[in-house]
Amino acid sequence: MLEMTEFRFHGRGGQGIVLAAAVFAEAIFREGLYARAFSLFGAERRGAPVTAFVRAGQERLMPRCRVYRPDYVMVIDPTMTGTAIPAGLKEGGVLLVNDRESEEETPFLSSLPPGGSYRIYRVDASAIAWKHHLTIGSFPAVNAIMVGALARVSGLASLESVRAAVEKRITARLEDNLQAAAEGYRQVKEVTAVGRNFQARSL
Amino acid sequence: MPVEMITGNRAAALAVQQAGVDLVSAYPITPQTAIVEDIADFWARGELGGEFVSVESEYAALSYCCGASAAGARTFTATSSHGLAFMHEMTHWIAGARLPVVMAVVNRALGAPWCLDPDQGDSLSQRDTGWIQLYCASAQEIFDTILQAFPLSESLLLPCMVVLDGFYLSHTYEAVELPEPEQVKRFVEPPRFAAQVDPLQPANMHGLASGEEVSRLVRERHRDLQRVPAVLKEINERFAAIFGRRYAPAEGKALEGAETVVVTAGSIYETVVSALPGLDKTGMIRIKVFRPFPAEELRSLLKKSEARRIIVIDRNCSPGAGGILAQELKSALYNDGSGPLVQNLLLAGGIDLSPQMLRQLVMEAPADCSGDLIMEQWGVDLR
Amino acid sequence: MAGTSKPAVYKYSRGAQPGTAARTGDWRFLTPNWIYRPSPCRIACPLGSEIPAWLEAVKRERFDEAWRILRRSNPFPAISGAVCFHPCTENCNRGQLDESIAIPELERAVGEWRQKHYRPPAGPPVTRGRVAVIGSGPAGLSCAYYLNRAGIGVTVFERAPVCGGLLALGIPQYRLPRALLSRELEMLKDDGIIFETGVAAGGELPLDRLNEEYDLLFLAVGAQKERPLNIPGAEAAGVISAYEFLRRVNLGETVRLVEPVIVVGGGNAAVDAARVALLQEGITRVSLVYRRTRKEMPATADEVDAAEKEGVQLYFNLSPQALRLEEERPAEILFEQTETAEGKIKVLPAPPRSFACGTLIYALGQQPDWEALGRLSRELTLFAGGDLVSGPSTVPAAIQAGRLAAAGIMERLKRRPGTGEAQFLEGKPVVGFEELNLAALPSAHLTRRLSDPVAEAGRCIGCGTCSSCGLCALYCPDLAVQWRRERYDVNLDYCKGCGLCARECPARALVMKGGWEDAC
Amino acid sequence: MITPEEAQNGGLLYAGHPACPGCGAALSVRYLTRALGEKTAFVITASCWSIIAGLPPLTSLKCPILHCTFPSAAAVGSGVKRGLVRKGDRETNVLVLSGDGGTFDIGLQALSGAAQRNEDIIFVCYDNEAYMNTGGQTSSATPYGTRTATAPFPLYQDRPKKDMIRIMAAHGIPYAATATVAFVDDMHRKFAAAREIRGFRFFHLLSPCPPGWGAEPDETIHLSRLAVESCLFPLYEVRDGEHYTLTYRPAQKKPLEEYLKLQRRFHSLEKEQLEAMQRQLDLNWQKLLQLIN
Known part of the structure; x- marks a missing residue:
């Protein structure tokens, strides 16, 4: 039986985080x-x-309050740095970020406080979005991509369910969004810390 | 029945669409806005069934409903916080005029300072206006309650507020069972209440009346409001037969043997229920119908428990008195067979307290009031 | 809704009972009263005719009602409408707004309506009481009419072969078409009045018979004797009094005139004579000579103007001095030149003016024929009236005299006068033009329309009298002024006494009175 | 000539209503309902007419009346109209009756909203130039120079009255007009015209209040007439917000003073104030004539 799982999403107004x-x-x-x-x-x-929350579980009835101890934190924009990001993330929890792939430590990674015992996953959703010409104004529209990645990381939804959810909720540029979400699903990688260097590891 | 992931606001809008309204008039305010936008969208697509009018203020929105309802139309509006406060004069008027307007109130704190969080003080401070107040705990319940509010309101000729917490209900996506058209058809009936503005039966409605007359009207309104549980029960029987769900004026959980009972209303309910397994000898009660206050139901629920401690969770405060639910609960439980009799003289309508009335009240032994928590006497009946 | 709990039977703050259940009339401090104040036309009328009242009836196309009001003071509106010199019109308040109401024309219209719709009374002829009326002029006819209406038998004796006196013999046909007169006489006969013509009292009509057969005698023989023209040559043939001239013409005789015709005098008889002379065959040169100024002429200005227009030459400030005869017929007439100062005539020391003269008609004023009266016994109970008493006057004055005589006779015979006698309004102030509320006058924009009596009567403001213009009802905020039984009336259940009806009444026929007086 | 039936035609008004003696507001409703006919429903906001309409169980009108709160009149009226239409009654004229306070002041928001939406109602402001129901306090319809309960001696209303018709015309509504009780035919004609128009129709009726104005109760019609004859309250109409038509042109403009001196509310004003009032009137009249020409 699945324990209730809690998610917290961080983003900025206009990036579609509520939609994500x-x-x-x-x-x-x-x-x-x-x-x-x-x-x-x-x-x-x-x-x-903007902060959004998701709860998932097998019981219909679940708390109606903010998520204070998330199992997963998802950051849709790597420029969002600060202690609020991983705050309350459970031990052994997961931080998923939209960040560029790099051998070097990215500004986002270096902004994380030291000593956190959680795993970090990364997907360069912005690059995927640019590739598919997915934008909201001047931002890359990454919400579908990040949903794909989070589904993969959490294991709570198959790619098929993600595609179905995208189809239902996202009406603009549906084909591109579906492809992008699949790419996010496939391309998300774990980042492991080696000394001060972070390395990505495929799932 | 299809199940859809929708927000509480969307559930409200869909219920209004299903309920066969004649007219919706509204003005946007966070966090209610999405209800209005969705209804406007239905209307634009020709899927509302009735009319939608976007007006210049909340005051006008409720006034518009007042007029249309007086003409015999089924009306709905929605608001929050300052919008509701702005409507306050009309909420009194509509209740006094016995117009069955249904309004969704999405809770939000009142300023100053500006705040968007779901303090329930906005709807609770309308408690003395004479509206039925129904507090919802889930998107499903919002949908179901709005559907039920119309027959409830129309059969008692009392306006009804369907209250939902901002964000925790209004903006939460969750699974809601939506009815099949055939089910809706079985439940929803066209409005049958008499129009007050009827060219065939002209009358002067709500002109100047004496204090005595107002006292009689208030008494009538008060007594009719107390009939809500009975009527609601009937509506729920019918509703359950079609949809399989029913709602009680107050609902208890884990009361057997509970030494502590938590009491609350609104979306906090699920949070508390989720927490109950971790709490020792604790049960809970949630208040769905706040007006009329379900004193009898609360007492009988509490009797199931061994409560030594009652914790009332009030997402509001009446400064100088404390939480509003707590006050209401305390007054409902006081005089529960052990305390002194509370006798209540009601001089509603501002009628005069005559020396004779006072003498009669003091000198004459009260009639048998067993079963009554508070013995009411109406000044207008004392001669 | 299905189920056992029935919807409540609610009582709203609902009012469905008509507001008329509230008697707001008890708020009243002041009460509107219709008062009848005399209008200037009525005061000017020798008959005191209730002009606004019968005009009001005409306005509403109620000619029968107009006649019933008119006959209280004037039984011969067809005649007076034709011959009266209408002082009413001259004094009409409406004249100060635009043009006065054409009252004589309307009066005649009522009279003609009456002639057309007259039906002889049913039932046995009147026999009770017997009065002899001597003289069938307007005074005699009027007296006979009122007595007959009161149920008193009347016989009218006329010396001339035709009835009507002055009406038949003095007034030219162009002023009083004879058909109008004969119809009036016919109606009087049909009413039951007996006429005997060609009988002079004391002559064909023996005094004994009068004494025996009649209780009372009304003497109304008029003033038939022309004052003599005392100048040399006045006794010649070719010199004739206006009275005689008109009488003979009116009887259908041919009066031979020789041109040029000179008429001496300034009264209506002189003007009538001059105009009638001009109508005679072959006569084109007629002059009227008066010893005073034109302004001082007793004749009606309209008549004088008409005469001048027809070709009568007018001369003023000339007083007849002598008539020169040739072959015993007039040939030349000399006049002294005069001037008038403060009403007195002064002869100027100037040479006399000479006019060629073929026929001389003189009209110096008439007087009763006292010699004819001397033969009547003083033992008879006798009333007298008309020109006989007043000296030469107007037709309406004679009608009024006859009416008053009838009233006196009825009193003597202990008969109550017929109901509906005219009320006279002495002591109440006349409604002046300044008092009227013309701002609201509904008929303000209407102009004179002689062709349509109803429309013309609609212009009457009704000074001092309710003319049912409706403004009182229109402006009453309490709907208390209502049209009931053919008049406006105040429903005191609702009148709050605001006074708008009285304030807005164009005719000033309403006043507010204090206390709890009922509206009249 | 008017017939007796026309003269005493009370429209939908019953005798026995509780208006003050000589009330211009009662007369206004009497005349306008004559033109609108039986298929009319009234929505009445807090004003003298809250009382004049009758104390239940009585009613002063032979048609439905719905009383409403002070600021809500235009919105409630709009709701009634839509409700009736929704119920299949497209004929009934919904008439919102409001005093000057409920129009110029507290009701302006709802009024403007309803006008902007071009709601299919007739909004009638009977203007007695102050809060007369409560003893004559200043409203923004109170003219310059008036003494009121809230502007007592030595104060007086020192700001001009709002130009309500032009405010309403600026909404581009199909019909707006002035009328007053002394000119019954003019009022009748305008309401008969309004009846045939769909959309928002606005009336500004000058409605003399003898007790409030300090005049005799029998002066109501006279004052109303003088206001028009002095060009203080011109009778005109505006169609579609731009076509101005004068419906009555005084033959000779009467001096304002004749009107003022009959009313105690203007008493003891200084000469220069009276002159200022006349000057303002002349200016307003010229401005109106320009709009008309």
Whole structure:
């Protein structure tokens, strides 16, 4: 039996993070599980930090409060740095970030506080988005890609469910989004720390 | 029945679409906005069934419903927080006019300062207006409650607020069973309440009345409001026969042997229930119908427990008095067979307290009031 | 909704009972009263005719009602409408707004309506009480009419072969078409009045018979005797009094005139004579000579103007001095030149003016024929009226005299006068033009329309009298002024006494009175 | 000539209503309902008419009346209209009746909203130039120079009255007009015209209030007439927000003072204030004439 699993998404106004949470919840729901997605935001302003939450489990009834001890933290934009990002992430939990692939330590990785006992996964969703010409204004539109990656990392939704959820929730550029989500699903890699250097490891 | 991942706001909008409304008039305010936008979208597509009018303020939105309802139409509006506060004069008026308007209230704190979080003080501070208040705990319940609110409101000729917490309900995607058209058809009936504005039966509605007359009207309204549990029960029987779900005015969990009982209303319910397995000898009660206050149901639920401690969770505060649910609960439990009799003289309508009325009240032994928590006496009945 | 709990039977703050259940009339401090104040036309009328009242009836196309009001003071509107010199019109308040109401024309219209719709009374002829009326002029006819209406038998004796007196013999046909007169006489006969013509009291009509057969006698023989023209040559043939001239013409005789015709005098008889002279065959040169100024002429200005227009030459400030005869017929007439100062005539020391003269008609004023009266016994109970008493006057004055005589006779015979007698309004102030509320006058924009009596009557403001213009009802905020039984009335259940009806009444026929007086 | 039936035609008004003696507001409703006919429903906001409409169980009108809160009139009226249409009644005219306070002040938001949406209602402001139901406090319809309960001696209203018709015309509504009780035919004609128009129709009725204005109760019609004859309250109409038509042109413009001196609310004003009022009137009149020409 699946324990209730909690997710926290970080992003900026305009990047579709609320939508990403909804798509992810939808994908989990299609696996026969219960899921909820919700968000907290202030007045709607482009660029301001936005947090969204997803809960998943086998019980229909689950708490209705913010996620304070997430199993997964997903960061949709690597420029978002600061202690709020991994705060409360469970021991052995997972941090998934949209970051460029690099042998070097990226600014995002170096911003993480030392001593965290969690695993880090990375996908260069922005590059995939540019490749498929997926944009929201001047931002790369990465929400479908990140949902694909998170599904893979969490193991809670198959690629088929992700595709179905994207199909239901994302109407614009559907084909490109479906392909991009699949690429995100496939390309996400674990980053392991070797000294101060981070290396990516395929799943 | 199809199950869809939708938000609480969407559930509200879909319920309105299914309920066969004649008119929706609204003004946007966070976090209610999505309800209005979805309804506008239905209307634009010709899928609302009734009319949608976007007006210049919340005050106008409720006023619009007031007028249309007086003409016999089924009406709906939705608001939050400051919008509801702005409507306050009309909420009193509509209840006094006995117009069955249904309104969704998405809880949000009142300023200053500005805040978007779901304090329930906005809807709770409307508790004395004479509206039925139903607090929801899930998107499914929002859908079901709005569908039920119309027959409830229309059969009692009392307006009804369907209340949902902002964000935790309004903006949460979750699975909701949506009915088949055939089911809706079986449940929803066209509005049958009499129009107050009827050219064939002209009448002067709600002109100046005396304090005595108002006292009688308030008494009538008060007594009719107390009929809500009975009517709601009937509606739920019918609803359950079609949809398989039912809702009680108050609902308990894990009360057998509980020494501590948590009481709350709204979306907090599921949070508490989720926590119960980890709590020793603790049960909970959630209040769905806040107006009329379900005193009797609460007492009988509490009797199932061994409660020594009741914890009331109030997402609100009435400064100077404390949490509103706590106050209401305390007053409902006080005089539960052990304390002194509480006698209540009601001078609603501002009627005069005559020396004779006072003498009668003090000198005459009260009639048998067993079963009544509070013995009510109406000044207008004392001669 | 299916189920056992029935919807509540709610009581709203609902009002479905008509507001008329609230009697707001008890808020009233002041109460509107219709008062009848005299209009200037009525005051000017020698008959005191209730002009606004019967005009109001005409306005509403109620000619029968107009006649019933008119006959209280004037039984011969067809005649007076034709011959009266209408002082009413001259004093009409509407004249100060635009043009006065054409009252004589409307009066005649009522009279003609009456002639057309007259039906003889049913039932046995009147026999009770017997009065002899001597003289069938307007005074006699009027007296006979009122007595007959009161159920008193009347016989009218006329010396001339035709009835009507002055109406038949004095007034030219162009002013009073004879058909109008004969129809009036016919109606009087049909009413039951007996006429005997060609009988002079004291002559063909023995005084004994009068004494025996009649209780009372009304003497209305008029003023038939022309004042003599006391100048040399006045006794010649070719010199004739206007009275005699008109009488003979009106009886159908041919009066031979010789040109040029000179008429001396300034009254209506002189003007009538001059105009009638001009109508005689072959006569084109007629002059009227008056010893005072044109302004001082007693004749009606309209008549004088008409005469001048027809070709009568007018001369003023000339007083007849002598008539020169040739072959015992007039040949030349001399006039002294005069001037008038403060009403007195002064002869100027100037040479006399000479006019060629073929026929001289003089009209110096008439007087009663006292010699004819001397033969009547003083033992008879006798009333007298008309020109006989007043000296030469107007037709309406004579009608009024006859009416008053009838009233006196009825009193003597202990008969109550017929109901509906005209009320006279002495003591109440006349409604002046300044008092009227013309701002609201509904008929303000209407102009004179002689061709349509109903429309013309609609222009009457009704000064001092309700003319049912409706403004009181229109402006009443409490709907208390209502049209009931053919008039506006105040429903005191609802009148709050605001006074808008009285304030807006164009005719000033309403006043607010204090206390709890009922509206009249 | 009007017939007796026309003269006493009370429209939908019953005798026995509780308006003050000589009430211009009662007369206004009497005349306008004569033109609108029985198929009319009233929505009445807080104003003198809250009382005049009758104290339940009585009613002063032979048609439905719905009372509503002070600021809501135009919105409630709009709702009633849509509700009736929804229920299959397209004929009934919904008339919102409001005083000047409910129009110029507290009701302006709802009024503007309904006008902007071009709701199919007739909004009638009977203007007695202050809060008369509560004893005559200043409203933004109170003219310059008026003494009121909230501007007592030595104060007076020192700001001009709002130009309500032009505010409403600026919404581009199909019909807006002024009318007053002394000119019954003019009012009748305008309401009969309005009845035939769909969309938002606005009326500004000058409605003299004898107790509030400090005039005798029998002066109502006279004051109404003087206001028009002095060009203080011109009778005109505006179609589609731009076509201005004068419906009555005074033959001779009467001096304003004649109107002012009958009312105690203008008493003891200084000469220069009176002159300022006349000057303002002349200016307003010229401005209106320009709009008309």
